[in-house]
Each structure stands twice: as C-alpha cells, then as structure tokens.
Amino acid sequence: MTPSSHLPVTRRNFLGGAGIVVAFSLAGMSTARGAATGEAEPSGTGAVSVLPDDLQPFPYLDSWIRIDADGKAQVFTGKVELGQGIMTALLQVAAEELDMPPNLVSIVTADTTRTPDEGLTAASHSMQYGGPALRLAAANVRMLLLRTAASMLGVADTEVSTMGDGTIRASNGRSIPYGAVAASLSLHVEAVADAPLRQPKSYRSIGQSLPRLDIPGKVTGGASFIQDMRLPGMLHARVIRAPSEGMKLALPPRAEIEAIPGLHAFVQQGDFAAVVCEREWDAVSIMRQLMANPSQRQDENLPVGDIASILKPLPAKDYVIEKVSHPTAKPVKRLEARYTRPWYSHGSIGPSCAIAQMVDGELTVWSHSQGIFDVKRVASSLVGMPEDKVHAIHVQGAGCYGQNGADDAAADAALIAHLLPGRPVRLQWMREQEFGWEPLGAGMVTEAVAELDASNRIVTWNYDVWSPPHNTRPTTANGVLAGWEVTPAFPPAEKIPIPMPAGDGSRNSNPLYALPNMDVNFHFISNGPFRSSAMRSLGGHLNVFSIESMFDELAKAAATDPLDLRLDHMEDARARAVMMAGAEAFRWKTRRKESKFHGFGMGFARYKNLGAYCSVFLEISVEQNTGAITVLRAQTAVDCGEVVNPDGVRNQVEGGLIQSLSWCTREAMSYDTQRRTSFDWSSYPILRFQSVPIDIRVDVLPKPGEPFLGVAEASQGPTSAALANALADATGLRFRDMPLTPEKLRRALITL
Amino acid sequence: MIVVKSKRQIWLSALGIAGLVGMVTAAIIVYEPAIPPVARPSPSSFEVAEVKRGAELASIGDCVVCHSTDGGRPFAGSKALPTPFGTLYSDNITPDETTGIGNWSFAAFQRAMTRGVARDGSHLYPALPYEHFTHVDDADLQAIYAFLMTREPVKEVQPPNDLLPGLGFRPLLAGWKFLFLRKTAFVQDKTQNNEWNRGKYLVEGLGHCGGCHTPRNLLGAEEHGSDLAGGVAEGWIAPALDASNPSASRWDQASLFDYLKNGIAGAHSAAGGPMGPVAEGLSEVDDADVRAISTYIASRMKPAATPSAKTNANPAKAEGTTASKAATRTPASDAAKLFAGACGGCHMSGAPMETAGRPPLSVVSDLKMDDPRNAIKVVLGGITPAAGHGPYMPGFADALTDQQIADLLAYARSRFTDAPTWPDLAAKVSVIRKEDAK
Amino acid sequence: MTISLDVNGERHTVTASPDTPLLYVLRDDLQLNAAKYGCGLGQCGACTVHVDGNAVFSCLTPVAATVGRRVTTLEGLGTAEKPGILQQAFIDEQAAQCGYCIAGMIMRAQSLLSYNPSPSDEEIRQHMQPNLCRCGTHYRIIRAIKRASAVLANHQNKGDAT
Numbered sequence A: 001m002t003p004s005s006h007l008p009v010t011r012r013n014f015l016g017g018a019g020i021v022v023a024f025s026l027a028g029m030s031t032a033r034g035a036a037t038g039e040a041e042p043s044g045t046g047a048v049s050v051l052p053d054d055l056q057p058f059p060y061l062d063s064w065i066r067i068d069a070d071g072k073a074q075v076f077t078g079k080v081e082l083g084q085g086i087m088t089a090l091l092q093v094a095a096e097e098l099d100m101p102p103n104l105v106s107i108v109t110a111d112t113t114r115t116p117d118e119g120l121t122a123a124s125h126s127m128q129y130g131g132p133a134l135r136l137a138a139a140n141v142r143m144l145l146l147r148t149a150a151s152m153l154g155v156a157d158t159e160v161s162t163m164g165d166g167t168i169r170a171s172n173g174r175s176i177p178y179g180a181v182a183a184s185l186s187l188h189v190e191a192v193a194d195a196p197l198r199q200p201k202s203y204r205s206i207g208q209s210l211p212r213l214d215i216p217g218k219v220t221g222g223a224s225f226i227q228d229m230r231l232p233g234m235l236h237a238r239v240i241r242a243p244s245e246g247m248k249l250a251l252p253p254r255a256e257i258e259a260i261p262g263l264h265a266f267v268q269q270g271d272f273a274a275v276v277c278e279r280e281w282d283a284v285s286i287m288r289q290l291m292a293n294p295s296q297r298q299d300e301n302l303p304v305g306d307i308a309s310i311l312k313p314l315p316a317k318d319y320v321i322e323k324v325s326h327p328t329a330k331p332v333k334r335l336e337a338r339y340t341r342p343w344y345s346h347g348s349i350g351p352s353c354a355i356a357q358m359v360d361g362e363l364t365v366w367s368h369s370q371g372i373f374d375v376k377r378v379a380s381s382l383v384g385m386p387e388d389k390v391h392a393i394h395v396q397g398a399g400c401y402g403q404n405g406a407d408d409a410a411a412d413a414a415l416i417a418h419l420l421p422g423r424p425v426r427l428q429w430m431r432e433q434e435f436g437w438e439p440l441g442a443g444m445v446t447e448a449v450a451e452l453d454a455s456n457r458i459v460t461w462n463y464d465v466w467s468p469p470h471n472t473r474p475t476t477a478n479g480v481l482a483g484w485e486v487t488p489a490f491p492p493a494e495k496i497p498i499p500m501p502a503g504d505g506s507r508n509s510n511p512l513y514a515l516p517n518m519d520v521n522f523h524f525i526s527n528g529p530f531r532s533s534a535m536r537s538l539g540g541h542l543n544v545f546s547i548e549s550m551f552d553e554l555a556k557a558a559a560t561d562p563l564d565l566r567l568d569h570m571e572d573a574r575a576r577a578v579m580m581a582g583a584e585a586f587r588w589k590t591r592r593k594e595s596k597f598h599g600f601g602m603g604f605a606r607y608k609n610l611g612a613y614c615s616v617f618l619e620i621s622v623e624q625n626t627g628a629i630t631v632l633r634a635q636t637a638v639d640c641g642e643v644v645n646p647d648g649v650r651n652q653v654e655g656g657l658i659q660s661l662s663w664c665t666r667e668a669m670s671y672d673t674q675r676r677t678s679f680d681w682s683s684y685p686i687l688r689f690q691s692v693p694i695d696i697r698v699d700v701l702p703k704p705g706e707p708f709l710g711v712a713e714a715s716q717g718p719t720s721a722a723l724a725n726a727l728a729d730a731t732g733l734r735f736r737d738m739p740l741t742p743e744k745l746r747r748a749l750i751t752l
Numbered sequence B: 001m002i003v004v005k006s007k008r009q010i011w012l013s014a015l016g017i018a019g020l021v022g023m024v025t026a027a028i029i030v031y032e033p034a035i036p037p038v039a040r041p042s043p044s045s046f047e048v049a050e051v052k053r054g055a056e057l058a059s060i061g062d063c064v065v066c067h068s069t070d071g072g073r074p075f076a077g078s079k080a081l082p083t084p085f086g087t088l089y090s091d092n093i094t095p096d097e098t099t100g101i102g103n104w105s106f107a108a109f110q111r112a113m114t115r116g117v118a119r120d121g122s123h124l125y126p127a128l129p130y131e132h133f134t135h136v137d138d139a140d141l142q143a144i145y146a147f148l149m150t151r152e153p154v155k156e157v158q159p160p161n162d163l164l165p166g167l168g169f170r171p172l173l174a175g176w177k178f179l180f181l182r183k184t185a186f187v188q189d190k191t192q193n194n195e196w197n198r199g200k201y202l203v204e205g206l207g208h209c210g211g212c213h214t215p216r217n218l219l220g221a222e223e224h225g226s227d228l229a230g231g232v233a234e235g236w237i238a239p240a241l242d243a244s245n246p247s248a249s250r251w252d253q254a255s256l257f258d259y260l261k262n263g264i265a266g267a268h269s270a271a272g273g274p275m276g277p278v279a280e281g282l283s284e285v286d287d288a289d290v291r292a293i294s295t296y297i298a299s300r301m302k303p304a305a306t307p308s309a310k311t312n313a314n315p316a317k318a319e320g321t322t323a324s325k326a327a328t329r330t331p332a333s334d335a336a337k338l339f340a341g342a343c344g345g346c347h348m349s350g351a352p353m354e355t356a357g358r359p360p361l362s363v364v365s366d367l368k369m370d371d372p373r374n375a376i377k378v379v380l381g382g383i384t385p386a387a388g389h390g391p392y393m394p395g396f397a398d399a400l401t402d403q404q405i406a407d408l409l410a411y412a413r414s415r416f417t418d419a420p421t422w423p424d425l426a427a428k429v430s431v432i433r434k435e436d437a438k
Numbered sequence C: 001m002t003i004s005l006d007v008n009g010e011r012h013t014v015t016a017s018p019d020t021p022l023l024y025v026l027r028d029d030l031q032l033n034a035a036k037y038g039c040g041l042g043q044c045g046a047c048t049v050h051v052d053g054n055a056v057f058s059c060l061t062p063v064a065a066t067v068g069r070r071v072t073t074l075e076g077l078g079t080a081e082k083p084g085i086l087q088q089a090f091i092d093e094q095a096a097q098c099g100y101c102i103a104g105m106i107m108r109a110q111s112l113l114s115y116n117p118s119p120s121d122e123e124i125r126q127h128m129q130p131n132l133c134r135c136g137t138h139y140r141i142i143r144a145i146k147r148a149s150a151v152l153a154n155h156q157n158k159g160d161a162t
C-alpha cells in the first residue's frame, strides 16, 4: 500500500471504515502500556516463556493482524515511519512469519483507535522491540491458520504447510488460500510465547532489500506527508510567538487584530495566540505583521561563554554510572581531557505540522510525533477532555531525529481546534519558529582521565559527563509550549533523566571496553539555559566522541595503533568483529599518509551498549589555508543482529554518518544573552552537497538468527569520533570542542 | 582582488596607448635582470609568529581570492581573470619550485610586489596591484613571504594567458608602469593617532581598497586626488568611502568594524558581490587591524566627527513598525504585490530576517545609490557567503523577468528611500543580466 | 483576483492574491503535493519547481510573476505508475529517507540534466548545493542523478532521446 492510502479523507469516513478494529483495540486499551515510558529500555525479563515487551499489554492477535476474506493481511503497529524505513521492515517481518508475499500485506501505523500503543518510535527501539512483538503475533496467526486449515482439509496438523504465496497445502496435494481459512478463524485470541518461528534457512522476506513502500509516492508527488493532507473545509493556522524561547511578544489589542483583512479567527487563551485563515498565505502574512511587534526577554538572561563554564557551575544531580576497581600494575602515563558539544537543532527540513478537528465533542489530532499516544494524552489534558474523546493519528512528516517541534505543534493545533470547533485546522510552524522554539539537542561537557601502565594497558578510567536533559518528551500538557502559555498554565514537570542502561546524557558513558578501574559519573543538570530533549543518540554522541577520542589520545601516548589499543581492551567478540571487518574493508593496516594534512581515523561504539555495533573509518584531507575538510573515504561496518532489510540498514547508517559529520563540523545553535540567534539556514548552516564524502561504504554483517538490534542511531557517535581522530592524525592537533569549524581549524593550522 | 579585476578591464584598454608611450620613452626601464633562483627555504627557517602575522597580512591583501580557482587549492593560481582583451590566469604563488615561487628569494618577491617584476625579469600585469604594494613595509613583505613560503607546495601550471594579439608582449607593461607606478613610502600623519595611521597604511597599502573604491582616469590608473571617491569592481559599484557616500552619515567606526569583520552590520547592508570575500578575509584578521581600518575609513566618511564607538540602534526599531496598523495588509499596487510575494518572506516588517536584526531595506545602501547597478546585481545573483554561513540571499535571475525585477526595485526604492526614481530600469536589468551570463 | 496558470502543461485558473507565493497556490489551490514548504526563504530548495525550464524557489516566486510562463512540478515528470527517468533512478537507488527534500532534489537535478546530460560528480555536487537534506541522503541522491544520466546517455545512443 502507498502511504497516501492511509491518509483518511475525513474522520467520519475513517471511523466508519475501521469500526470493528476500534472495538477490538479498545479492549486492549485497559491494559495499555503506561504513559510516558520515555526512551527507557523496556523492563521485560527477556525470558523465552514470556511474550515480547510490546506484545504483553496487547496480547490479542487481532490488535496486530487481520486477514481479509480475499487473503490480504493488514498489520497494525504502534511504531511509525520517520523516514527510517521501519514500515517496510516491519511489514517484511510480518510477511515472513505469515509466510505471505509482502505485496499482500499492508501496514497501519500508530493510530490511537486502531493500533497497539507501543510507546515512542525512538531510541532505535522499533526493530529491537517492535519487531519481535509483531513477529510473534504473526507467527501465532500462521500457527492458527495452519491448524484451522488442517481441520478444514481433514488432515493432521503436521500434514500442512504454508507455501509463501498465501496458501496452505496439505501433503495430499490439496491446498487452500489464507482468505478461506481466515473466514472461519477468530484472531481475537491471545498470543502464546512458543508459536514456532520461521527459520533463517527458509526465509523469504527477511534479509531481502525490499524496496521501501513509501518511496514511489515520495518521488512522484504522492500525498505522503501530513503537510500534504487536505481535509474538506480545512483552515490554515499560524501560531504567534516571540522569535525565541524565553521571550514574549507584545500583541496589539484583540479588536485591532480582528480587523485585519483575510483573518478568519484570532484564537487566544492566556499567552497562547494563533491566527486562523481560509488561505495559508494570509495566515503567514498576518502572522508576520504581528511579529513586527516588540519582544522582550522574560526568563533570566542567557549565559554566554564557553560551554564548560556555562554548564559546570549549574546545579546538578549526580549519578554514579559505573564503578569498578581491580588491582593493576602501576600507571606510568596519565592523560586528561575535556570534550564538549554545543546545542544542536534537529533541523528537520519540514517544519512541524499538525491538523486537528473538533467535531461532535470529539477531538482528533493528526501529527507526525514520535509518540502518538502521548499526543492524545497531552491534548486531552491541555483542553480538559476525557481521553476517550480524543484521538491521535500518525501521519508521516519530514525526518525529525528526536523531539523537535512536532509535539508542540500537535498541542497547538489541538488547542486551536478546541477553541474553534467545526472545521479542521492545519497548523504549520514557520522555519524560524522551529529554530526558535523546538527543544534542542543538549549542549554537553565531558572530562576524562586515563592512565596507562608500562605495557600500555589502561589501568584507570575516570569520566564525568555534565548534561541538561535529553528527554523531556511530553506526556501531559505540562510538557508542551501551549501548556505553559494557557491560563491556568501547566507548570513544567520535574525533569528526570532516563535511567541506565539506556541512559540520557549518560547514554554510552560507560565504555564497552574492559577496563579494570572505572569511575564514571553523570551530572544531570535539570535546568539548562535552553529547552532540550531527545535528539538522535542523545548523550551517546558526545560520550562516544569523548571515549573514542581519548582512546586515540592514549594510543598516541602509547605509540600503538589505535585499532590495536581498542582490540587489546575489548572482550566482546561481536565488537571485535565489527572493528576488524571495518578495518579490513578500509585497508586500515596498510594505510599511508600521503601528505602533510592527510590522515585516517576510526571510531567505534555499540549503541547504548545494547543496540547495534558500528565501526567507522575515515580518510580525510584538510586544507591548511581554509580549514576545509574533505572526507575522501568513509567505511563503516555494522552488526545489528538479524538483518531484515540490508539496504534499509545501509541507508540509515549512511544517513547517520553524513548527519554526524554535519553536527561535528559546522552546527551550533547560536545565541546572545536575549535569544537564540540561529533562525534560518544561514545562521544555522548544515552540511551541503559539496561537503559530502567522496566515497561511502556501509558493510552490514549477516547475523542470521540473532535478535534484531536497533541501528538507526548507531553511526552518530562513532562518525564524529572518527573525524576528530582523523583530524588529529592529519594535523597532529587534537580538537575536542565541537563543532570543528573551518575557522577553528584554519586558525590552528595556518602556521603549521 | 577587487581592485585587480576592476582595474584589469580599464588598464587593459589603456594598455595599447601606454605601451606605445612606453616603447618610445621608456625603453630604458624595460629591462629588468633575472634574480638568481634560490633553494626553497625550509619552512622551519621562519618564525611561527612571523608566519602568523604574514597570514593576517595576506588576508588583508586577499591574495587567496585571485590566486585560487573555485574549488582549487589555495594560492595555486590559475584563476581565470576575464577582460575585454582576453583572459589572464593568476600565478601559482605556492612555494613549488618549478611551477610556483619556491625558488624566489625575498628580494625577488619584494621586487614583484612593489615593482611588478617576476623573478625571471619579466613584467607582471598590473592585475597584481603593485602600485598599492609599493607602500608596504619590508617587514610586512617579509612576513607575507614567510607565510607563502611555508604553505604546502602545489604543482600547478596556469593555462597560458589568452590575450588579443600583441597584448601578450610583456615589455609593453614597462610603459604602463612608467606612467602610473609611483614608488612612494607610507608617510605617517603626526596629527592623527596610531590607530588611524595604521588604518591608513593598511587601506592604502596591502588592503588596496582604492583599487575598487577609487575612480580611474582614461588610462586606467587611479585618479590622483580622488582617492576612495568610489569606483567599480567586477561590474559592481564600489561606493565612495568618503563623505560623498549617500549613507556616510550613518556609518561609524563601530558599524564599519562589524561590517568588515562579519560581513554584516545590523543597521547597514550585508557585504555582497566582491565585497563578500573581502569581509571573509578580514574575519581572519586581528581585531586591532580591522578596527584601525574602520577608524581610518570612518574618518574619511565623516571628516568632522570624531570616530567614536557609539552604539548602533537598529533603525528598523527606531522607525517604529507598528504592526497594529492593521488594515493595510493587502498591498496596493502590482509592484507592491510582487514585492510582498518575492521579497516579503524576508524583508517585510515582522519577517524573520528583520526580527533577527538583519539590515532592513530602509538602511541598505544599494537602494540609495544613484546607479541601480548593485541593487540589480544583488536581486539577480543573490548573496552567497563562500564560507557557508553569514548573510545569504537567493538570486532571482531564473524566477523573475527583467521587467518584474525592475518593478520590484522601483517599488523598493520608492518605499524604502527618499531618492528619486531610477530611469530605464528594465533595460538596465537586461544589460546586467547579459553581463552576468558571460 | 483570478489568475491563469500553465502548470505541467495544463491551464489552471485560481483565485488568489497576486502576491501569494507560487508554492501555496500549487499546494493549496492546485492540490499538488510535491513542492514543499521548508523555509520560505530560498535557502533549502524543498519548494523547487521549474519556471520556463529553470529551477526556482516557488516559495519566493509570487504567483502573479508566473503568468504567461511555463511551470513544471515534480508531478509533471511522471507518476508512481509511470515514473520519469530521474524518478525511476531515485527509486532504483532508494534515494530517500524521510523524502521531504526529494521533490525539490529531483527538480533541481532535472534542471542540470536538461542542459548537461552527463555531469561530472563535481558538477552534480556544485549544482545541487542550494538544496538541503537533513537525513543525509546526499550520497544516494548523487548516485541517482548519475544513474539517470547513464540512462539518458543510453537512450541517446539508441537515438530515442526524450
């Protein structure tokens, strides 16, 4: 199916069409996963005898899969497509276990009235946790289909098998299509944990690079995105806010605003304000006209200066992440270093958008949020309606990479629609609003102290990380802008970091390396100068950057090859394999520096120490006189367990690599004491075509039969680290403060 | 480099005459001896501090702009410098011994910089602004030499110059020099402070600002006595840097400093056209030198006023945009509508550029000039910061017709300035569009 | 006011204020999805369409300025069932992640191939510079453009240039 085909034309029409499913799923609601699971790892025991985490609250098979009389399957997932290709990969998993051709399977993604609540689509969890749930549900369905077919064909259960084409054949040669079997089979039964899974050697779908389902529509102008959704009678809204977080805009009296030609309605509640128009350009123009009014900073002034001096003095809550101690040989060398990264913008190419409609006392919100069930909870608390009167439906948006403005825009739209019942209202944020108000990826500081003994073993590893929150995902109105603006306001909730092992600013702060003495501490700064929340890989980006930079600094001190130093301290066989496979493909051992400012670097991490393993190798040259970096070659090797769609994995890793190069070399939210001053792509430049590596290769290691491991964020940390390491190799200088801009490099290199 | 290109066109046109004069009257100075090659000095033979100073001086002189191709290695030359008389290609000034200046002694370098003669004794085209570099101290030339000799050598031979027949005959250049090259040392003005004098030294010497900002006589030399009174560069008008500048009263040392250092000053324009790379070069220069340049230029623009760093109120705010003057949202004329759709996204009051403190059109000098050339060029080609950040504007050459651009500009001129209308705008747009297409 | 437009070879009449950027008319009045709002500032290329064969930012092109000129959007290059050469190349290379930038990318690339059917890598990078992708799909986009270029060359050799 194409993505456009699940854009409902009207709410009425979709509710009508899906009535049966609604009834089934509401049964599941009572046991719904608790709100606000955030990005923490599910707490399931992992034992074989229990259902996968995502399946436990929704054990009924019909919450996940429906088979029509014509033999087509519909699969329901609480996970959503963010451009990571998950829809295709999950469909492949379902097709595999149903043993059906993928083209007979369609997939419905997060919709609070139709699909299971699988929490957020984030943290590279979708394959790791969503995959097994759907897989087992499908395996259960296939098992039931086989049993029912056997009795219909009058043979024993062991005499029937699925053929991969949507039919079941008995050993006596008779066969029967799924549709006919499904007609006499109720799927309103609970899944069992031991339904037989299909085995790797007979896979038909898993492991194939099935072309993404959504791409044909996206390259031909299909209605692929929420931005493309048009409901009959739809109005266009723009929300009116000061240019930046922390400021307040003075608005003229309501009557004056209401006199502006082209305005359909001016919506105001407390400090929340929006203009609503029949025509989108009118909404934009009127918004701009109102934006010409003066803004004043409300919050205390922003601190300026280097990031360590800003963050380290702030009140922090301390967490011990890792403490081990073993007797070792005497240290002979000691290295200390501090690493930092600035605040980053998610920088989605499409600013956040949402559509909402209030009709007959029910509110529906269409959003590209990663947490569609939370959108519903937020909206219901914001407008004060019971949860069963509020529905939220996911529709794809532009890539978000974490919590950008999507949730705020959804809440904005819900509030506007609630104040202006009847017609659907489409709200899109403007580019500058996204830059000015979205939660940022947090600026961070780390400090590492490491000691080597005489035989170049690392004997001490002390590490501290300071970070504002990486997860302020909203679960009620107290987590969104509109909630803070309405009267009475919903005061922001206390911020709590995601605990380890997933971690927050602490993510990946515990090295995977086997080190005899470790003292790793996380200093959680609950109130940083900016609103911050999840952005691809969270604290893992700087933590991996720091650990992997320090490993290279140690290798230099020890005069050993950086790969050898890593392997010498790594016991995890899969980690070793990923490093060695990448090194082999890159020809690391035979690398040769060809000129003064030419060099090589590597980085490695296992994402969260739980997800995919990823090694990145870069060959670069730096232009001394301009500071411009050319990435000549990028090679990565990835182990993400069983690979469902190899090309999909490559696409994600490659994209993460390019994005990480952009973060590392040019990005930083700029600000002065009053406001964020990055407001467009000239004040927040990201990587453009001319800086893309000349050559990129991604090798995905086959791991048939292994559990799926989340991969979408795996290359962020290792890539930035590999770049810093390659720079050190090319220039002899160590750069520890991102972004490593051409200006910074030029200044350092010009006299070398 | 601004200098260079603008000058190039004019001096080449004068070259014929000058050459003749030169042949007749100055045969005696045509001959310059070769200076013997030296072994490339080892990079470590230069002091790091001197190299660093040389780097800054080279940025003030903007050597890299003419001596590199787009995407090519810096200082390796080969940049095509098109002229009505053909195309020149800049020299490789990396220390490669065979294709660059690796075997040039300091004496050879100094002679090239101040007298326009290559090591082998051949005359250099005045694309190299040696008539400005005559003012440069030996110590500064030493530093630039140290800087260039410590670059990575790049082996690159520039394509042969492609000039009209006869003009490739370099001895002609001796005549040009005889007429126009005056070797003068820089003289301090005792009545001014050190900063001012430093500024004057940089402006007249390495910075060679006059190359663009000074008008030229018929023979293509900078007019004596009109220095910094305004000129042309790469088809752009280089505005006067004296009191005759229509915006002179609003520039001061602080805003000039911002402009030169960051390519933008909130209450003024963003640096566009050939000024973009100049500001980019200056962003690499020590603040004190940029301040000195600003001080000197400010004094030229406002001779009476004492250069002071008074704060820069944003005139957009001062002019008080009252958004609540609501009912006039729908633009009245066709041109106003064109403007609202094409330019309003950035330049309407309340648009993000303005709320972020970027210069409002009411202060942009291009709109105030008597000649619409710069305004037309910016609308056609936009402003692209080479470093990837800083003020940016898309070009409209492909989106709008000549007449539409003319209508937009006429509207903007009348709305944002008190100046009289520009005549024959559409025709001028069409001429400049053709120039740019070359 | 009523404005008559030539979009993808068809004549359309819309009622819109003449200052309305073409982007909004395409999306809201003509219900064409491809051109996207990304920045409205001419900085990202998500809104790229062709006017008289040149790639322009539709977010900064007032609709009145396109009267009497030919507008082409991604929809004019082909359909999901019958994709154009570049569209097919993007499918073959799976050159999309979220895909939000892709319509603009294809239109930008199309303008390159129309005057330079076999661009070098460097020419492709240079030409594509105005368009942003946040997902990091650039490398695949370059590959897709090269693939389309090869297909074009093949057609040319066979004499069935399109």
Ligand code: FES
Pocket (backbone or CB within 6 Å): C036, C037, C038, C039, C040, C041, C042, C043, C044, C045, C046, C047, C048, C057, C058, C059, C060
């Ligand atoms: S939306 Fe037009 S360039 Fe970004």
Ligand code: FES
Pocket (backbone or CB within 6 Å): A083, A349, A398, A399, C096, C097, C098, C099, C100, C101, C102, C132, C133, C134, C135, C136, C137
């Ligand atoms: S594919 Fe997402 S922005 Fe390009």
